[in-house]
Structures are given as structure tokens and as C-alpha cells.
Amino acid sequence: MNRLEHLSINIPETGKKRVVIIGGGFAGIKLVEGLLDQDYQVVLLDKHNYHTFQPLLYQVATAGLEPDSIAGPLRKLLKGKKDFFFRMLRVDEINPVKQCISTPIGDIRFDYLIVASGSRTNYFGNEEIARLAFPLKKLTDALDLRSQFLQSMEQSVMTRDPEKRQNLLNFVIVGGGPTGVEVAGALAEARKHVLVKDYPELDIQHLQIYLIEGADRLLNGMREKSGEKALGYLKELGVNVKLGRIVKSYDGAVVHLDDGTEIESQTLVWAAGVQGNIIPGLNSSVDRSRYVVDAYNRIQGYENIFAIGDVAAMKSKQWPLGHPMLAPIAMQQAENLGKNFRRKENGKSLLPFKFVDKGTMATVGRNKAVVDLPKGSFGGLFAWLVWMLVHLVSIIGFRNKLVVMSNWFWSYLTYDQGIRLIVRLFKREATFKENKKAA
Amino acid sequence: MNRLEHLSINIPETGKKRVVIIGGGFAGIKLVEGLLDQDYQVVLLDKHNYHTFQPLLYQVATAGLEPDSIAGPLRKLLKGKKDFFFRMLRVDEINPVKQCISTPIGDIRFDYLIVASGSRTNYFGNEEIARLAFPLKKLTDALDLRSQFLQSMEQSVMTRDPEKRQNLLNFVIVGGGPTGVEVAGALAEARKHVLVKDYPELDIQHLQIYLIEGADRLLNGMREKSGEKALGYLKELGVNVKLGRIVKSYDGAVVHLDDGTEIESQTLVWAAGVQGNIIPGLNSSVDRSRYVVDAYNRIQGYENIFAIGDVAAMKSKQWPLGHPMLAPIAMQQAENLGKNFRRKENGKSLLPFKFVDKGTMATVGRNKAVVDLPKGSFGGLFAWLVWMLVHLVSIIGFRNKLVVMSNWFWSYLTYDQGIRLIVRLFKREATFKENKKAA
Numbered sequence: 001m002n003r004l005e006h007l008s009i010n011i012p013e014t015g016k017k018r019v020v021i022i023g024g025g026f027a028g029i030k031l032v033e034g035l036l037d038q039d040y041q042v043v044l045l046d047k048h049n050y051h052t053f054q055p056l057l058y059q060v061a062t063a064g065l066e067p068d069s070i071a072g073p074l075r076k077l078l079k080g081k082k083d084f085f086f087r088m089l090r091v092d093e094i095n096p097v098k099q100c101i102s103t104p105i106g107d108i109r110f111d112y113l114i115v116a117s118g119s120r121t122n123y124f125g126n127e128e129i130a131r132l133a134f135p136l137k138k139l140t141d142a143l144d145l146r147s148q149f150l151q152s153m154e155q156s157v158m159t160r161d162p163e164k165r166q167n168l169l170n171f172v173i174v175g176g177g178p179t180g181v182e183v184a185g186a187l188a189e190a191r192k193h194v195l196v197k198d199y200p201e202l203d204i205q206h207l208q209i210y211l212i213e214g215a216d217r218l219l220n221g222m223r224e225k226s227g228e229k230a231l232g233y234l235k236e237l238g239v240n241v242k243l244g245r246i247v248k249s250y251d252g253a254v255v256h257l258d259d260g261t262e263i264e265s266q267t268l269v270w271a272a273g274v275q276g277n278i279i280p281g282l283n284s285s286v287d288r289s290r291y292v293v294d295a296y297n298r299i300q301g302y303e304n305i306f307a308i309g310d311v312a313a314m315k316s317k318q319w320p321l322g323h324p325m326l327a328p329i330a331m332q333q334a335e336n337l338g339k340n341f342r343r344k345e346n347g348k349s350l351l352p353f354k355f356v357d358k359g360t361m362a363t364v365g366r367n368k369a370v371v372d373l374p375k376g377s378f379g380g381l382f383a384w385l386v387w388m389l390v391h392l393v394s395i396i397g398f399r400n401k402l403v404v405m406s407n408w409f410w411s412y413l414t415y416d417q418g419i420r421l422i423v424r425l426f427k428r429e430a431t432f433k434e435n436k437k438a439a
Numbered sequence: 440m441n442r443l444e445h446l447s448i449n450i451p452e453t454g455k456k457r458v459v460i461i462g463g464g465f466a467g468i469k470l471v472e473g474l475l476d477q478d479y480q481v482v483l484l485d486k487h488n489y490h491t492f493q494p495l496l497y498q499v500a501t502a503g504l505e506p507d508s509i510a511g512p513l514r515k516l517l518k519g520k521k522d523f524f525f526r527m528l529r530v531d532e533i534n535p536v537k538q539c540i541s542t543p544i545g546d547i548r549f550d551y552l553i554v555a556s557g558s559r560t561n562y563f564g565n566e567e568i569a570r571l572a573f574p575l576k577k578l579t580d581a582l583d584l585r586s587q588f589l590q591s592m593e594q595s596v597m598t599r600d601p602e603k604r605q606n607l608l609n610f611v612i613v614g615g616g617p618t619g620v621e622v623a624g625a626l627a628e629a630r631k632h633v634l635v636k637d638y639p640e641l642d643i644q645h646l647q648i649y650l651i652e653g654a655d656r657l658l659n660g661m662r663e664k665s666g667e668k669a670l671g672y673l674k675e676l677g678v679n680v681k682l683g684r685i686v687k688s689y690d691g692a693v694v695h696l697d698d699g700t701e702i703e704s705q706t707l708v709w710a711a712g713v714q715g716n717i718i719p720g721l722n723s724s725v726d727r728s729r730y731v732v733d734a735y736n737r738i739q740g741y742e743n744i745f746a747i748g749d750v751a752a753m754k755s756k757q758w759p760l761g762h763p764m765l766a767p768i769a770m771q772q773a774e775n776l777g778k779n780f781r782r783k784e785n786g787k788s789l790l791p792f793k794f795v796d797k798g799t800m801a802t803v804g805r806n807k808a809v810v811d812l813p814k815g816s817f818g819g820l821f822a823w824l825v826w827m828l829v830h831l832v833s834i835i836g837f838r839n840k841l842v843v844m845s846n847w848f849w850s851y852l853t854y855d856q857g858i859r860l861i862v863r864l865f866k867r868e869a870t871f872k873e874n875k876k877a878a
Contacts, residue, residue, distance in 0.1 A: 006598075006603065006871060007594055007597040007598045007603075008597060008598055008599055009597065010596065010598060048860075048861065049589060049859070049860065049861050050859075050860045066505045066506075066507045067505075068505045068860055069505075071860050073637075073859040073860060075638070075859075076637065076855075079637065080636070080639075085640065087593075087596075087597065088590075089597075105597060150488060155446060157449065157526075158446040158447060158448065158449055158528075158544055159446045159447055159449060160447055197518050197519070198512075198514040198515065198518065201524065399849060399853075402845075402849075403845075406841075406845070410838060414838075416515075416838075420488070420512040420514075420515065421487075421488065421489045421506065421507060421510050422487065422488050422489070422527075
């Protein structure tokens with residue numbers, strides 16, 4: 001971002017109470033929509049000028065979709081709203097005493113503040129991995145990862161040394177949650193249908209996909225049966241799944257697992273964890289990088305400061321650490337909070353948040369997905385169709401629905417994925433393991 | 440690009456004669472196609488892994504199309520060809536004595552070499568402009584320019600100072616050829632239909648578009664009537680066209696013209712000239728950064744080294760400096776050269792190149808374009824339809840045709856342009872003119 005000191009906030013005081021929302025994710029935009037027919041001035045801040053439909057990021061990373069089809073410009077999504085202001089700004093600090101937030105271009109006063117800042121990749125303190133691995137949480141992460149995959153492929157045909165080639169063709173994905181499973185599956189599908197044709201000079205069986213998971217099963221947030229099914233699908237697609245294994249270290253060339261296994265690889269995809277985006281300034285309890293909130297999403301110790309979505313931990317018997325970090329929960333919390341704003345104005349009592357679980361799902365590949373419903377689970381072709389339908393309905397904007405649907409239809413018919421441009425080049429030098437034979 | 444010293448060329452010698460082609464632009468891929476049913480080994484090199492349909496770059500820059508829809512992965516375009524090798528590599532030098540070219544990972548031997556390296560932006564030696572202006576020649580240029588446009592818009596609502604706001608809202612385009620005219624027109628259309636809705640807090644009339652051209656007319660390569668029509672269209676759209684004016688200097692804040700005019704602007708688009716991408720190593724005559732070639736596209740002084748497309752200057756009575764740098768000429772030269780390779784094998788005489796002019800065209804906005812045919816010219820809605828049809832037919836790949844067509848159809852119906860994501864952020868600090876009043 002440009003340095004912005006010469007600019008200023010420039011939001012008029014209209015006499016209405018001002019609600020400031022930090023973050024234009026699922027929670028943030030749902031809340032904007034809920035508040036806009038109420039008598040508030042609404043200010044939305046985000047570092048980006050677009051909303052990202054994160055569940056499909058992995059398809060951007062694996063060359064199935066273009067970034068624009070899973071992201072919506074925030075100004076377009078929220079077009080025509082009255083007394084609404086969007087600012088593309090980072091928030092540096094919250095000042096609860098002065099009732100304002102600090103940004104690089106000045107302070108913004110608030111009457112109500114809602115922190116919907118979401119989550120970011122968690123490297124669990126491993127700085128080497130943070131520097132060398134590829135995360136998959138932002139749109140730019142997805143573009144970086146796509147370029148890395150394709151550059152590794154290009155480089156793999158430019159060596160006669162089988163060890164170096166293997167290093168370039170090993171793709172290691174850490175984390176057996178939906179993201180890890182989906183990346184591994186999509187990459188295996190690309191190997192089968194696309195890369196085999198793009199690189200005829202390569203023995204495509206040398207392209208190896210590893211999925212490393214610390215627990216003894218995949219998709220830990222879903223039913224055991226679904227995890228088993230996903231494992232079966234991945235094995236069918238030729239993915240090397242290693243359960244109960246933890247990555248100890250990575251130097252850009254070799255991945256070391258806790259059982260002593262070494263995997264040489266230029267590409268380590270880190271999908272092993274996320275943490276809340278805490279903003280400095282509040283004296284409230286933060287648990288595992290999430291704000292502890294009450295049943296009305298109020299941050300402990302404050303009357304007019306709220307947290308919703310991934311960054312909020314609403315503890316309960318069922319979820320002693322707070323709800324899982326999922327889009328439906330973020331949206332439902334935003335909806336409930338919007339209703340409570342109205343109830344408060346009308347002198348009604350506030351409604352505590354109650355999560356309505358409509359199910360969770362993950363896709364592995366062509367005709368292969370798993371769906372958990374509150375009262376059962378299923379897999380296979382039907383699950384895959386349900387997965388597609390739910391994602392199409394959920395993605396924001398009619399244009400995006402159309403574009404994503406056409407892309408899927410096209411890929412299904414042609415077994416092709418169109419999006420294989422390397423638009424971001426990496427300065428990082430390929431690093432190979434010291435040649436032992438030379439020693 | 441990664442440093443590649445540890446890699447090697449790794450192209451097998453199959454006993455066939457090897458044709459090396461530098462550049463996967465219009466000329467390069469056309470020639471690959473022409474050679475592949477002949478008895479050669481064909482090696483194609485390009486810095487990128489994709490072919491760019493440059494005529495539509497301006498629509499990527501002005502948020503009308505996604506980068507993937509105007510670019511085609513080279514491996515996909517050239518899929519299934521026998522004894523064909525693509526390498527994503529830069530070429531550093533040609534060594535005509537050793538009959539090889541040098542790349543960062545080693546030399547590649549050739550029997551025939553075809554330089555189809557195209558052209559790049561020409562700043563005419565002005566280093567300040569080269570550093571601070573936005574070119575529009577590559578896909579990444581288009582993404583950079585789009586981000587710059589949108590970031591300037593975002594910043595313009597973040598100031599109360601009318602001078603600073605105007606600085607952010609002045610967009611200056613230099614060069615009245617097709618690219619400059621098309622960018623200016625597309626931006627004016629976006630102002631009218633998209634930006635006015637996206638930025639309700641802004642008086643959109645403050646957004647000013649300037650088009651600066653050194654000659655006394657627009658579209659110098661086309662008929663005078665077409666230039667006049669384009670000028671009329673641009674004025675109708677509210678673009679400030681300044682003819683017969685040259686940019687003297689630009690410091691990132693103020694554009695100085697040769698008549699003393701100053702325009703404050705953060706965004707200077709440089710579409711004022713291109714030059715051939717000469718590769719070091721040949722002792723042949725280069726004229727205005729293009730290889731002088733004979734009627735068979737042979738570079739002067741060499742029997743087996745050719746240049747085609749923008750980088751070739753084939754001088755004739757009609758074109759004393761060589762043909763204009765246009766895609767149809769590049770493709771026709773490639774086609775002719777491909778035929779000559781076959782004729783030579785069959786012992787037939789070589790055919791000299793003859794350009795068949797099918798016309799030129801440029802678009803300004805919705806329902807507004809100009810078309811020159813060999814025997815006349817026309818403008819308006821019909822020209823606009825012809826422009827669209829010709830570009831749809833020319834763009835490579837059935838998928839890209841479909842995607843571009845759907846985008847255009849969508850934009851036409853909704854008056855909307857979907858692609859407004861800022862995916863590249865600039866570190867350059869916004870620079871404003873010293874406040875004279877303070878002095």
C-alpha cells in the first residue's frame with residue numbers, strides 16, 4: 001500500500017450513531033447488509049478492496065478458477081447503500097478509552113465497533129516455515145501458490161539430474177483439514193488430466209503429492225466416516241497420505257518429519273492451522289488468538305465493542321474453545337448481531353447467538369466429495385453435486401455464480417483447467433539438498 | 440524467475456535439424472504451427488509460460504477482462520506436437536559462430552534460428568518516465584495499471600484537500616495510437632457507468648482523463664477520417680485530448696508538456712512508442728531497434744537466422760522503415776516463413792513476403808469504433824460490431840473466445856465491469872506538488 005500520511009479519513013459526521021466494522025469477510029459484509037436499513041452510519045474497513053470467497057481459494061491455486069471469479073469488489077457488493085462508507089485501510093490499534101481506532105491516515109471515532117478481522121495462517125511459531133512455506137488464506141497466496149506449482153513443473157523438464165527433478169516434482173501439503181485435502185485432490189486431478197498432456201517429455205508418475213496430517217485421521221472437524229472416505233478418494237487418486245506425522249523443520253529443500261522421514265521438495269503448502277487476527281489495544285481476554293465474547297458477541301469488558309466470525313471465541317459446553325472457524329458461523333453471528341442492534345433500538349431484549357448447523361463438506365476430486373449433515377453423512381457423486389450447488393449458491397454476486405459455474409462445466413466436459421498462467425515470479429532460488437555422493 | 444544455474448537445457452538430439460524460435464507471440468506460435476508437420480525438431484523459448492493477446496490488454500487494465508481470458512498457456516496451445524520442446528527461459532545472447540544461443544542455464548544449439556522476440560515499450564531514453572510511468576505492453580503491466588487506477592480512486596476519497604484529490608483523479612495517457620485511444624475511451628466509459636456508482640461520495644466530474652499526442656491527429660497509422668472520428672468519440676466521452684503536445688518531464692507528481700502546461704497526476708500511462716527486442720550477438724544492421732531483413736525475413740548477413748514480426752524491419756518502397764508493428768503482419772510473416780521452410784526441403788524457390796492488408800481498427804467505447812479497410816473506412820455501431828467480431832475470431836483458443844464473449848455480453852447488458860480487484864499493491868508513495876501557497 002502507498003504510504004498514506006498525506007491523506008485523511010474524510011468521513012462526515014451526520015449526527016447518526018456510527019458503527020465501524022473491521023473486515024469485509026463473510027461476517028463483515030453480512031453485518032453491513034443487516035445494518036443498512038437501520039438508523040446508523042456504517043463504516044467498513046478492509047486492507048483489500050474486495051471480499052474473498054475463501055472456500056474456493058484452492059481452485060485458484062490449482063489453476064481451476066480465475067481470482068476474479070471468487071472475489072467481489074466490496075464497493076460493488078455494497079453499492080447504493082445510504083450513509084455507508086468504505087475505506088481501504090489497515091487498522092493499527094483500537095483505543096477503547098477514546099472510542100476510536102487508529103489507521104495509517106488518522107483515527108476514526110466509533111459509537112459501536114465490530115471486529116470481524118477474520119483469521120490468518122498459523123505457523124505455530126516456526127519462523128523458517130513461515131518464511132519458506134506457501135500459505136493459502138488470501139487471494140494473493142493462491143496466485144503465489146499457482147505460480148510456484150507451474151514454475152516447478154517448468155523447471156522439472158530443465159534438468160537431467162533425477163534427484164533434482166524429484167525435488168521439483170514433490171509437492172508436500174501439510175494439514176489434513178478441508179484445505180489440505182482439497183489442494184491435494186485438485187493437484188492429483190490436474191496431474192491425471194492436464195499435466196500429463198502439458199509435459200509429454202516428463203514421466204508424470206514422478207510427480208508426487210504428499211499430504212501430512214498430525215492426527216490419525218483426515219477432516220478432523222467432520223465425522224469419522226467422512227474422513228475415511230476422503231482418505232480412500234485421495235489414495236485412489238495416488239496421493240501419499242501420512243497420518244500421525246508432524247513436520248519438524250523445512251529449509252526450502254527438505255521437509256523433515258517427526259519420524260525421521262525426509263521428503264525433498266521445493267514446495268511446502270502450509271494448511272495446518274489458522275489463528276484469529278487480533279488487533280492491539282483492548283484489555284480483554286484473548287484465548288488462542290481469539291477475543292472471548294459473550295452470547296451476544298460482546299467482547300468481555302466492553303459494552304459497545306463486538307467480535308464476530310473467526311476472531312471471536314464464544315465458549316459453551318458444546319464448544320469449550322469457541323465455535324470452529326467456518327463461514328456459516330461467521331454469517332450467522334453477523335445476522336444475529338444485526339438483529340440485536342434493531343432489538344436494542346426498539347427496547348427489546350437481546351437474542352443470544354445459537355448456531356444452526358446445516359452441515360459441513362469437503363471435495364476431493366471429480367465426482368468425489370463428502371458431506372456431513374446433522375443427522376448423517378454421505379459421499380461420492382451425489383455429495384460432489386451437493387458440494388457444487390451449495391458453493392454456487394453461497395458465492396456472492398450473480399456474475400461470479402455464472403462464471404464459476406461455466407468454468408466447472410467447461411472443466412468437467414473437457415477434463416481441462418484453463419488457468420495456467422505464471423503471473424507472479426519468485427526470486428527465491430531453488431534450493432537442493434547437498435549432494436551426499438560428493439561428500 | 441528463479442536463478443537457474445543448477446538446471447540444464449535437457450533437449451535430446453534426435454538427428455533432425457533443429458529450429459529454435461525465440462518468442463511465443465503471434466509470430467512465434469504461428470511459425471511453430473507451420474513447422475510441426477515438417478521434419479524438424481522445434482524448440483520454442485519464452486520468458487513467460489503464456490501467449491498474450493496484446494490487442495485486448497487495455498481491457499484488462501481498465502477492469503473489463505480477466506488476465507486469463509486474453510492469455511493462453513503455451514503448453515496448452517501447442518499440446519500434442521511431436522518433437523516439440525518449450526522452455527520458459529530468457530535468451531541472453533546469440534552466438535552465430537558457434538550456432539547457438541545462450542540462456543541462464545546453458546547454450547542451445549540451432550540449425551535454424553528465428554528471432555520473434557517482439558517489441559517493448561520505448562521511453563526514448565527518458566529514465567525518469569521509464570521509472571515512474573505505467574507502460575501497457577505485457578500482461579503484468581495491465582495488472583499493475585488496473586491496480587494503480589483503483590488505488591488512486593480509493594485514495595481520492597481519503598482527502599479533504601481538493602488539490603490532492605485532483606492529483607489522484609487526473610489520469611494522463613501519452614500516445615494517440617490505438618492503445619492510448621482505447622485506454623482513454625475505456626476509462627471514460629468506466630467513469631460514466633461504473634465509477635460513478637462505486638464512489639457516490641465523489642463528484643465523478645473531478646475524474647479527468649487526458650490524452651496527449653505529439654502529432655496533430657489521432658491514430659496516425661489509420662486514415663485521417665478515422666482519426667477525426669476517434670477524436671469526436673473521445674470528446675463526446677469527455678476526454679481532454681491534447682494534440683501536437685509532447686511530454687517533457689514527469690516527476691511522479693506533475694506532467695510537464697512542451698507548451699508549459701502542467702498537469703498534476705499520480706498516473707501517467709505511457710503508450711507513446713514501442714521498440715524491437717534486440718538480442719545481443721549478431722553483427723547485422725539494426726535500424727531503429729529492429730533487425731533489417733530481406734524479403735524472406737533473413738537477417739542481413741546470415742543464411743539460417745531469421746527475424747519475424749515486430750523485431751524485423753523489412754524495408755520497401757511502401758515501408759521505407761519496415762512494416763508497422765502489428766499482429767497481422769507478424770502472423771503473415773510467420774506463415775510465409777513456414778511455407779519457405781517446406782519449399783526449401785522440396786527444392787522449390789523461396790517466396791518473398793507480401794503483406795495482405797485486411798484493414799486496421801480501433802475501438803473507443805460502447806458502440807464506438809473506427810475501421811479502415813483497404814478501400815474505405817467506417818465508424819460507429821457497425822464498426823464496433825466488426826471490431827468485436829474480428830477480435831473474438833482472432834483470440835486464440837475456443838475457451839478464451841467464449842470467456843471474452845460472455846464478458847462483453849455481460850458488460851453490455853449491465854453497464855458493469857466485473858473485474859475491479861487490486862491484486863498488486865504499490866510501494867511508491869503518492870507524491871504531491873509542493874504547496875506553492877506555503878512558500
